[in-house]
Amino acid sequence: xxxxxxxxxxxxxxxxxxxxxxxxxxxxxxxxxxxxxxxxxxxxxxxxxxxxxxxxxxxxxxxxxxxxxxxxxxxxxxxxxxxxxxxxxxxxxxxxxxxxxxxxxxxxxxxxxxxxxxxxxxxxxxxxxxxxxxxxxxxxxxxxxxxxxxxxxxxxxxxxxxxxxxxxxxxxxxxxxxxxxxxxxxxxxxxxxxxxxxxxxxxxxxxxxxxxxxxxxxxxxxxxxxxxxxxxxxxxxxxxxxxxxxxxxxxxxxxxxxxxxxxxxxxxxxxxxxxxxxxxxxxxxxxxxxxxxxxxxxxxxxxxxxxxxxxxxxxxxxxxxxxxxxxxxxxxxxxxxxxxxxxxxxxxxxxxxxxxxxxxxxxxxxx
Amino acid sequence: xxxxxxxxxxxxxxxxxxxxxxxxxxxxxxxxxxxxxxxxxxxxxxxxxxxxxxxxxxxxxxxxxxxxxxxxxxxxxxxxxxxxxxxxxxxxxxxxxxxxxxxxxxxxxxxxxxxxxxxxxxxxxxxxxxxxxxxxxxxxxxxxxxxxxxxxxxxxxxxxxxxxxxxxxxxxxxxxxxxxxxxxxxxxxxxxxxxxxxxxxxxxxxxxxxxxxxxxxxxxxxxxxxxxxxxxxxxxxxxxxxxxxxxxxxxxxxxxxxxxxxxxxxxxxxxxxxxxxxxxxxxxxxxxxxxxxxxxxxxxxxxxxxxxxxxxxxxxxxxxx
Numbered sequence: 211x212x213x214x215x216x217x218x219x220x221x222x223x224x225x226x227x228x229x230x231x232x233x234x235x236x237x238x239x240x241x242x243x244x245x246x247x248x249x250x251x252x253x254x255x256x257x258x259x260x261x262x263x264x265x266x267x268x269x270x271x272x273x274x275x276x277x278x279x280x281x282x283x284x285x286x287x288x289x290x291x292x293x294x295x296x297x298x299x300x301x302x303x304x305x306x307x308x309x310x311x312x313x314x315x316x317x318x319x320x321x322x323x324x325x326x327x328x329x330x331x332x333x334x335x336x337x338x339x340x341x342x343x344x345x346x347x348x349x350x351x352x353x354x355x356x357x358x359x360x361x362x363x364x365x366x367x368x369x370x371x372x373x374x375x376x377x378x379x380x381x382x383x384x385x386x387x388x389x390x391x392x393x394x395x396x397x398x399x400x401x402x403x404x405x406x407x408x409x410x411x412x413x414x415x416x417x418x419x420x421x422x423x424x425x426x427x428x429x430x431x432x433x434x435x436x437x438x439x440x441x442x443x444x445x446x447x448x449x450x451x452x453x454x455x456x457x458x459x460x461x462x463x464x465x466x467x468x469x470x471x472x473x474x475x476x477x478x479x480x481x482x483x484x485x486x487x488x489x490x491x492x493x494x495x496x497x498x499x500x501x502x503x504x505x506x507x508x509x510x511x512x513x514x515x516x517x518x519x520x521x522x523x524x525x526x527x528x529x530x531x532x533x534x535x536x537x538x539x540x541x542x543x544x545x546x547x548x549x550x551x552x553x554x555x556x557x558x559x560x561x562x563x564x565x566x567x568x569x570x571x572x573x574x575x576x577x
Numbered sequence: 578x579x580x581x582x583x584x585x586x587x588x589x590x591x592x593x594x595x596x597x598x599x600x601x602x603x604x605x606x607x608x609x610x611x612x613x614x615x616x617x618x619x620x621x622x623x624x625x626x627x628x629x630x631x632x633x634x635x636x637x638x639x640x641x642x643x644x645x646x647x648x649x650x651x652x653x654x655x656x657x658x659x660x661x662x663x664x665x666x667x668x669x670x671x672x673x674x675x676x677x678x679x680x681x682x683x684x685x686x687x688x689x690x691x692x693x694x695x696x697x698x699x700x701x702x703x704x705x706x707x708x709x710x711x712x713x714x715x716x717x718x719x720x721x722x723x724x725x726x727x728x729x730x731x732x733x734x735x736x737x738x739x740x741x742x743x744x745x746x747x748x749x750x751x752x753x754x755x756x757x758x759x760x761x762x763x764x765x766x767x768x769x770x771x772x773x774x775x776x777x778x779x780x781x782x783x784x785x786x787x788x789x790x791x792x793x794x795x796x797x798x799x800x801x802x803x804x805x806x807x808x809x810x811x812x813x814x815x816x817x818x819x820x821x822x823x824x825x826x827x828x829x830x831x832x833x834x835x836x837x838x839x840x841x842x843x844x845x846x847x848x849x850x851x852x853x854x855x856x857x858x859x860x861x862x863x864x865x866x867x868x869x870x871x872x873x874x875x876x877x878x879x880x881x882x883x884x885x886x887x888x889x890x891x892x893x894x895x896x897x898x
Contacts, residue, residue, distance in 0.1 A: 549673075557659050
């Protein structure tokens with residue numbers, strides 16, 4: 211499309227997403243005003259609740275950790291122009307992997323348990339993404355539809371495992387037993403205490419945050435510094451060109467989905483092992499879907515994903531505070547999430563074309 | 578399983594298949610015109626809320642149905658603006674619509690009714706009345722025919738019968754009218770339609786709007802016919818089951834009816850039994866819930882006949898200059 215060519219690269223990666231997000235926030239503000247609350251007060255309350263104390267920061271960072279994993283998962287797939295809506299199911303299966311590893315292997319120390327859980331979560335998540343990836347690569351089944359179907363199949367499978375296999379006898383609650391105490395991960399409170407920084411003990415933010423940040427670097431390195439990453443991006447730019455250059459579409463599709471699923475599955479290390487210390491039915495709580503918004507907003511770049519995950523971490527913690535102190539329900543955040551997806555993903559051209567026109571006018575005047 | 582139980586399960590199969598059928602036909606018409614519609618779930622949810630809210634406020638269920646259609650068509654047009662006018666990603670737009678409906682219905686319901694994101698229970702004129710087919714009472718005691726006619730077919734809300742009438746209507750529209758021919762052509766080869774001087778954009782908007790009306794009916798039946806009021810996330814994945822049924826039926830109306838009846842039957846059985854035994858193998862209820870999705874994946878994989886979507890589905894049409 212010609213219109214996009216006329217936008218300088220810096221504006222494409224900063225201005226376009228910022229305008230989209232501003233539009234989403236503006237509509238949300240109108241909605242808050244329409245239900246009889248004060249948008250300005252709401253923003254103040256959200257900022258205060260998520261950044262005003264180490265307690266608030268702790269929850270913001272905990273949510274952001276989840277969203278970094280799922281956002282990276284969606285981004286890697288998007289780079290190969292594969293739309294993986296299955297992050298939710300892959301994270302659920304990752305949770306199952308983490309739970310099996312933690313329950314059935316007697317870990318002597320949390321460091322080993324962490325490594326084991328990462329392998330368990332990543333392998334289960336990757337395998338759950340492998341089937342849709344394989345079906346797309348070998349049978350031509352549309353990956354969007356199969357990953358949606360696999361989300362539902364994952365939910366049923368997890369329900370079966372929790373009710374019929376993992377649930378301790380004599381309990382009603384469909385959840386696994388608690389993991390042994392040796393597997394408990396150090397919280398951010400413990401880590402910061404080592405260097406003498408006081409931090410709230412309450413929020414569930416834990417060492418997985420550092421793993422998530424490391425994954426952002428790892429994904430960046432993979433995509434821009436390795437041969438496979440180059441092939442993934444080339445395949446995403448143009449499938450026929452990539453094939454002409456000797457890149458096998460089937461191989462790239464399957465590899466990309468494996469990496470994507472593994473990243474989604476890793477989320478369970480934070481939520482299942484880091485927070486709940488057991489597997490419950492709704493262990494993912496929509497974080498797989500938020501990954502879509504995070505990836506779109508972050509322009510599929512790991513650094514963008516990091517920033518967008520922080521923004522959504524803030525929205526989730528701030529939204530919980532809003533629901534606590536005002537008449538604004540938590541679901542407002544779902545609306546904001548939907549608007550971010552709509553403007554940055556689907557109505558991209560609506561934002562892009564006027565910006566391109568502005569730049570064209572500026573250039574015409576400069577001449 | 579005795580006969581009374583069979584009649585009850587089949588009776589509830591028809592009721593559970595109805596919202597699936599409306600939504601499935603909505604997706605079918607939209608995708609036949611070349612527009613992906615994974616926002617069926619969201620449109621149904623928004624319609625379910627509007628139907629229940631307006632039916633409660635006015636005490637008239639038909640006003641509720643009308644507002645459900647308005648809400649659903651409104652969302653369809655938003656999808657149209659994103660997918661057709663601005664040529665955005667149709668799948669992402671659908672995802673956004675699903676979240677938009679999931680969030681907005683609760684925020685608005687909480688604001689209007691303050692009952693934790695639900696509407697008050699409907700009663701009297703706010704609920705969809707049941708229709709008894711003619712001679713249902715007289716035929717009740719006739720063997721075989723009686724249970725089928727009076728027990729299964731009779732005694733549903735009007736929308737159930739409308740849903741099943743929509744099947745031949747959709748077939749006729751798509752395969753026996755000029756509009757239908759053009760609509761299918763626009764889903765296969767929009768450039769050819771454009772060359773013939775027919776508006777691609779207009780046809781696609783038309784298809785998306787028809788889908789909106791059908792999703793409106795699906796949602797309205799869900800909250801005023803199948804249950805008595807709106808609760809958070811009450812569609813519970815039905816939009817995606819409808820999508821699955823559409824693929825299962827390979828985008829054909831009569832087959833769609835078969836698919837939704839099968840999926841409705843599975844849901845009815847899963848609601849009724851915790852586990853069933855088939856040929857000595859115990860089948861857990863979760864397997865029944867997952868079966869529609871598993872079957873769809875198998876069909877998509879082409880192991881049992883290939884499901885080939887309309888050729889132009891998902892690609893925005895860019896006019897050549």
